[in-house]
Amino acid sequence: MIRVHREDFDVGAEIARLTEGCHEIGGIVSFVGVVRDAAGGDRIGAMTLEHYPGMTEKMLGEIEAEARRRWKLEASLIIHRYGRLEPGERIVLVVIAAAHRQAAFEACEFLVDWLKTKAPFWKLEETAAGPRWVEAQSGDDEAAKRWVAE
Amino acid sequence: MKLLYFAWLRAKIGTAEETIELPADVATVGHLLEWLKRRGPRFADALQDASVVRVAVNQDYVPWDHPVRPGDEVALFPPVTGG
Numbered sequence: 452m453i454r455v456h457r458e459d460f461d462v463g464a465e466i467a468r469l470t471e472g473c474h475e476i477g478g479i480v481s482f483v484g485v486v487r488d489a490a491g492g493d494r495i496g497a498m499t500l501e502h503y504p505g506m507t508e509k510m511l512g513e514i515e516a517e518a519r520r521r522w523k524l525e526a527s528l529i530i531h532r533y534g535r536l537e538p539g540e541r542i543v544l545v546v547i548a549a550a551h552r553q554a555a556f557e558a559c560e561f562l563v564d565w566l567k568t569k570a571p572f573w574k575l576e577e578t579a580a581g582p583r584w585v586e587a588q589s590g591d592d593e594a595a596k597r598w599v600a601e
Numbered sequence: 602m603k604l605l606y607f608a609w610l611r612a613k614i615g616t617a618e619e620t621i622e623l624p625a626d627v628a629t630v631g632h633l634l635e636w637l638k639r640r641g642p643r644f645a646d647a648l649q650d651a652s653v654v655r656v657a658v659n660q661d662y663v664p665w666d667h668p669v670r671p672g673d674e675v676a677l678f679p680p681v682t683g684g
């Protein structure tokens with residue numbers, strides 16, 4: 452399941468709703484991405500996430516479908532927020548439920564790695580020197596590439 | 602053809618969206634970028650380094666040699682930074 456919206460999400464409520472009544476599940480792994488208050492030695496007052504409506508949902512759906520091809524999963528959820536977010540606010544939630552923990556851990560890491568390099572979001576940070584677009588990290592590309600050969 | 606620009610490409614070009622008449626000699630994404638660069642200094646500045654420009658046609662990532670057609674939705678944006 453994919454959701455893209457401005458509003459915050461409740462991690463516990465989302466997990467409960469996703470997995471309710473599914474007794475094949477033996478393990479649930481979640482990742483929550485949060486806004487930091489510093490980047491590259493500068494204080495970050497807030498950040499604004501811009502995205503490409505339509506393509507965002509399409510790409511997240513493709514990434515989720517790819518995870519479900521690679522691992523046997525019972526349930527999956529990706530929520531990504533956009534708009535202005537302050538330090539400490541949640542940005543993204545990935546939840547994976549599977550019969551066994553290994554599939555859940557691996558699929559969750561795969562989804563986070565791939566969405567960072569494929570989902571069309573861009574971060575604009577507010578710093579003391581003015582607004583600044585976040586540059587893509589080569590480490591994110593390397594992390595995503597780990598999964599290509601599989 | 603509908604053109605969309607995001608993040609600093611949108612800021613540099615000065616618009617988020619426009620509709621253009623596709624010139625007959627623009628057949629690929631690569632041709633389109635070259636044509637856009639000739640439209641004025643804002644485009645030339647925004648698109649000068651093609652290594653930091655990503656292109657999606659009808660909401661799918663495509664390489665420079667991908668064909669473009671009059672009804673396409675073409676989006677230009679920097680490498681993504683979500684998550």
